Amino acid sequence: MEISFTKAFSPAHISLGFVPHINEKEPLKTGSRGFGICLSEGATAEVGRGKGILEYTLNGRRGDREFLGGFIKRVEAKLGRELPEKNPGFESLKVRTVLSFPLSQGYGMSASSLLSIALAIYAFLEREKILSMGSKVDSLKFQERMREGFFSPETGKDVSKIFRILVESVHEYEVEMLWGLGDVVGALRGGVEIRREPGVPPHGRVEKVFFPDEGFLYTAVLGREIPTPDILRDRSTLERIKVAYKEALKTLRGKITPKRFLGAGELFGRRSRLAPVEILEAVERLKEEGLPSSPVMIGNTVCAYLPEERIDAIYRELEGSHRRADRSWEAIIMEELKRRLDGVLDDFPLIFSKICRVDYMGARITFTKDG
Numbered sequence: 001m002e003i004s005f006t007k008a009f010s011p012a013h014i015s016l017g018f019v020p021h022i023n024e025k026e027p028l029k030t031g032s033r034g035f036g037i038c039l040s041e042g043a044t045a046e047v048g049r050g051k052g053i054l055e056y057t058l059n060g061r062r063g064d065r066e067f068l069g070g071f072i073k074r075v076e077a078k079l080g081r082e083l084p085e086k087n088p089g090f091e092s093l094k095v096r097t098v099l100s101f102p103l104s105q106g107y108g109m110s111a112s113s114l115l116s117i118a119l120a121i122y123a124f125l126e127r128e129k130i131l132s133m134g135s136k137v138d139s140l141k142f143q144e145r146m147r148e149g150f151f152s153p154e155t156g157k158d159v160s161k162i163f164r165i166l167v168e169s170v171h172e173y174e175v176e177m178l179w180g181l182g183d184v185v186g187a188l189r190g191g192v193e194i195r196r197e198p199g200v201p202p203h204g205r206v207e208k209v210f211f212p213d214e215g216f217l218y219t220a221v222l223g224r225e226i227p228t229p230d231i232l233r234d235r236s237t238l239e240r241i242k243v244a245y246k247e248a249l250k251t252l253r254g255k256i257t258p259k260r261f262l263g264a265g266e267l268f269g270r271r272s273r274l275a276p277v278e279i280l281e282a283v284e285r286l287k288e289e290g291l292p293s294s295p296v297m298i299g300n301t302v303c304a305y306l307p308e309e310r311i312d313a314i315y316r317e318l319e320g321s322h323r324r325a326d327r328s329w330e331a332i333i334m335e336e337l338k339r340r341l342d343g344v345l346d347d348f349p350l351i352f353s354k355i356c357r358v359d360y361m362g363a364r365i366t367f368t369k370d371g
Contacts, residue, residue, distance in 0.1 A: 005048030005094075006127070008119035010363035012042035012101050013108035013186040014219065015297045016265025019245040020181050020232060021198035027172045031198030032181035033245065035252065035264065037303075038190050039217060040357040041100035043109060044366070045116035047124050050094035057096045058113075068095060070177075071114055074169045075121070083161060093121075102352055104225035106299030108183030111174050115187055115363045118166040123365045125162055143364050151189060151201050171200050178232050190362025192261065194252065209256045211358065216306040216334065218291075218341050220353040222282055223300030231274065231298050244271035258292045258305040265294030265303075276300055282348055289344055302345075306337060306355075 018034030054072065056063040072090045095117055101107035149159040150167065171184040182195050189206045197205040231237055248268040251260060266283055269275030275283075275295035282302045286293040291304040314333050334355040342353055 005046050006120045006123035006365065007044065007046045007367035008116045008123060008363065008365045009045075010043045010112040010115040010119070010187050011038035011040065011190060011359035011361075012112055013038050013183045014106055014301070014303060015108070015180075015182060015186070016262065016294050016303075017245055017248045017268035018182060018195075018297060019242050020238065023199075027175045028168060029199040029203045030175045030181065031171075031185065031195070031200070031204050033195050033198055033249075034182050034186075035192075035194045035249075035261070036182070036186050037192050037217065037261075038187055038359040038362065039101075039107075039219075040359045041354065042107075042187070042359070043100070043112035043116040044098045045113065045120045046094075046096040047117065047120035048094050050092050053092065054090065055094040059098055063095075063097065068117070071117070071169065071173045074173055075118075075166060078165045078169055079162075082165060093124075095120075101219075101354070102221060102225075104227055104299065105221050105352075106226075106296035106301045107219075108180055108187060110177075110179040111170065111183035112187050112363075114170045114173065115167070115184055118170050119363055119365050122160075122163055122166050126160070139365065140361075144361075147188060147190075147362055151206055168200055181232075188363045191360040192256065192358060208360075210360070211256070211258050211261075211305075213258075213308040214357070215258065215308050216311060216337065216355050216357060217303055218286075218306060218337065218353065218355050219296065219301060219303045220282070220342070220345055220348075221299070221301050221351045222278055222345065222348045223276060223351070226299050237272075237274070241272045241274070244268050247271055258307065262292040262294040262303070262305055265296075269295035269297070274298060278348060282345055285344055286341070289341075304341070311337075 013036055015034050015036040018032040020032050021030060023029040056065050056068045076090055097113050097117060099109050099113060101109055103109050146159055146163055167188060174180050174184055185200060185204055185206050186193050189208055191208045192211060194207045196207055245268060248264040251264045251267060274297055279295045279300060279302050283293045283295060286304040291306060293302060293304040296303050311333055314336055315329060338353060338355045342350060
């Protein structure tokens with residue numbers, strides 16, 4: 001039996017506060033301290049055999065081969081040095097990626113797209129191991145052990161060398177291009193996370209925390225793209241970020257709740273002056289609706305948390321009058337909440353919005369297809 005293609009998912013990662021740490025000599029020590037949330041939608045990648053050339057499509061259209069090619073060259077070089085027998089013939093791979101969120105708006109989509117590609121490549125390289133797993137449950141348990149090992153210095157030595165090379169390559173590429181500093185480790189860890197130390201483990205340290213309920217997250221884009229490199233190169237901005245982050249982090253002591261977590265994000269956005277005035281106004285508008293809200297870094301994006309009791313209230317309201325058809329109640333409630341919250345922001349230049357859950361699993365292999 002042969003695997004013809006593999007598929008992986010990486011959650012979008014929204015950062016609510018951060019402070020950069022740049023180590024020009026050691027990119028694996030470069031990163032950020034910060035805090036953020038992984039979303040239940042993000043990037044999905046499929047990797048399989050192509051027709052002798054590297055093929056790349058993004059959201060159904062021909063993708064930027066330079067974007068993917070730079071990452072592939074980095075992986076090839078690392079594998080060539082450390083595991084030359086594992087070269088899969090990258091020049092003949094076919095890669096398809098689908099993104100659920102826009103780029104350059106604080107969703108960490110460059111990191112998520114590359115991380116999903118990296119994990120699909122990992123599954124393709126390790127297809128014999130994947131085939132030997134008896135079920136999807138076995139696969140998810142194996143991946144959870146891999147992630148925990150990656151983030152735990154005492155067990156990290158047991159992590160597959162291929163897995164580590166691929167994840168490190170994504171992080172190094174993100175850092176080199178100044179697209180993001182903490183999105184890779186955040187998306188791989190999953191959930192609600194606080195990056196206590198910058199970089200990739202064992203240098204970096206990421207703490208996963210859990211909200212006390214299973215609410216929804218609403219995010220909305222209200223303006224043009226804000227390229228991350230422009231921010232990370234400005235010295236006066238970086239100084240404001242450092243001061244703002246210290247203030248925000250002090251509020252995250254003790255039990256983490258959505259109100260406290262998003263409140264820290266709002267404080268960071270105001271003190272750092274990274275949040276545009278319109279975004280701060282949108283935050284206030286959503287807070288008037290009783291929702292913890294925060295700017296998203298770095299972008300013209302706002303997020304709000306909808307607690308379980310708000311979701312239950314909508315369910316009770318719709319239960320007697322709405323026909324489910326072929327959709328789940330969760331999809332119906334998400335659609336209704338999105339409609340209402342879009343209405344709350346109807347006098348803002350709303351470009352994009354979505355409601356989803358927190359993704360506590362982190363980036364993962366989702367499917368293998370037998371040929």
